[in-house]
Amino acid sequence: MGAYIKAISYYLPEQVVTNEDLVSEFPEWSVEKVASKVGVNVRHVAAVDETAGDMAEKAAKKLFEEYSIDSKDIDFLLLCTQSSDYYLPSTACVLQHRLGLRTDIGAFDYNLGCSGCVYGLAIAKGLIASGIAKNVLLLTSETYNKYLHPSDKGNRSIFGDGAAACLVSTDGFAGIGEFVLGTDGNGANNLIVKTGASRHPGRTGLSIKDDEDHVWYDDYLYMNGGAIFNFTLEAVPTMMKQVLEKNQFLKEDVDYFVFHQANKFMLNTIRKVCGLPKEKFYINLENTGNTVSSTVLIGLKDCMENGTVHQNMNVMITGFGVGLSWAGTMLKF
Known part of the structure; x- marks a missing residue:
C-alpha cells in the first residue's frame, strides 16, 4: 500500500x-x-x-x-x-x-x-x-x-x-518514495548538549575552547561548525546519488530540491558541490532560521503556497546533522 x-x-x-x-x-x-x-x-x-x-x-x-x-x-x-x-x-x-x-x-x-x-x-x-x-x-x-x-x-x-x-x-497530494538513511555516531560530540541526561545528569558549569576558538559549554548546546560542515559535504552528495538510484531517477528528472535549511552558506556550498541549478534549489531561512527537524516541512509548505512546488513535480527532500545522521527520499506531487 x-x-x-x-x-x-x-x-x-x-x-x-x-x-x-x-x-x-x-x-x-x-x-x-x-x-x-x-x-x-x-x-x-x-x-x-x-x-x-x-x-x-x-x-x-x-x-x-x-x-x-x-x-x-x-x-x-x-x-x-x-x-x-x-x-x-x-x-x-x-x-x-x-x-x-x-x-x-x-x-x-x-x-x-x-x-x-x-x-x-x-x-x-x-x-x-x-x-x-x-x-x-x-x-x-x-x-x-x-x-x-x-x-x-x-x-x-x-x-x-x-x-x-x-x-x-x-x-x-504527494506520494512518498524510497528512503536512504544513514548514521555515524562517531561524530556525536560535534553537536551535543552534554549535561542534563543520564550520562551527565548534573550541571558542571565548565567550558573549554575548541580548535576554532569557539567556547564549548558543558551545560549548553555545542556545535563544532567545521566538523559539521565537513560531514555534510561528505554525506549529502553521496546520499543524493543513492536517493536517485533507489528511486530510479536521473538528477535531471528532479524538478525541485528541498534540503534541510541549515544555513545559507552551507546550502549554497552543497548546491554547488552537487551541481544543482539555483532555480531548482530551495533556500529560505530569512524569517524562520534553522528550525531543526521542522525545516523541510516548513519549506515544502512555503513552496506549495507560493507555487514553486505543484502537481506533476518530482521533489527530493533531505535532512542531515545531529547524530550524526542523514536521510533522503523523493516525493511525487
Whole structure:
C-alpha cells in the first residue's frame, strides 16, 4: 500500500529575535554580516513557558483546522523532538490527550534533529505499508534556543524555534518514495548538549575552547561548525546519488530540491558541490532560521503556497546533522 503526504502546517512562536537585536548585544557584528553569512533576518523563539509539546499541539490544531481533519481519524501519532516536555512520559502520549485523539492508537516520541522529518516519513510509510495505521500524524517540534548560552552569538544567529505537522495517509497530494538513511555516531560530540541526561545528569558549569576558538559549554548546546560542515559535504552528495538510484531517477528528472535549511552558506556550498541549478534549489531561512527537524516541512509548505512546488513535480527532500545522521527520499506531487 502506498503512503502519501495529505496535509502540512506549521507553527512559529510569537517572540522574535531580529538581526538588529543580536547586533545590539554583539556590536562587533553588523546586520549585513549576519544576513549574508547565515541567511537569517528573523528567528522565532519559544516563550519561557512554551515547550516543544505546546508548539506541536498548536501546529497539529492548525493542521486540523486548515484541512478540515477530524482528529478521530488519526490512528498513530509520531513526535520528533530533542526538547521533550518530560523525561517521562513520552510527550506524544500527552499530546494524544490534548489533541483529543482516540485512545486505541499508537503514539511515541523519537529523538532526532535535522534528519528527523525524513526519518518520520519513513516510519509513517512503514506503519501504513504494514497495515498498522492508515492516518499517521507526524509532528516535529524543537526549542533549541533554550539550550543556547546567551554569549553564543554564532548559534543564536542560526537557530529558530518552531513546530510542523504532517498527515501521512493512504492517499494525498504527494506520494512518498524510497528512503536512504544513514548514521555515524562517531561524530556525536560535534553537536551535543552534554549535561542534563543520564550520562551527565548534573550541571558542571565548565567550558573549554575548541580548535576554532569557539567556547564549548558543558551545560549548553555545542556545535563544532567545521566538523559539521565537513560531514555534510561528505554525506549529502553521496546520499543524493543513492536517493536517485533507489528511486530510479536521473538528477535531471528532479524538478525541485528541498534540503534541510541549515544555513545559507552551507546550502549554497552543497548546491554547488552537487551541481544543482539555483532555480531548482530551495533556500529560505530569512524569517524562520534553522528550525531543526521542522525545516523541510516548513519549506515544502512555503513552496506549495507560493507555487514553486505543484502537481506533476518530482521533489527530493533531505535532512542531515545531529547524530550524526542523514536521510533522503523523493516525493511525487
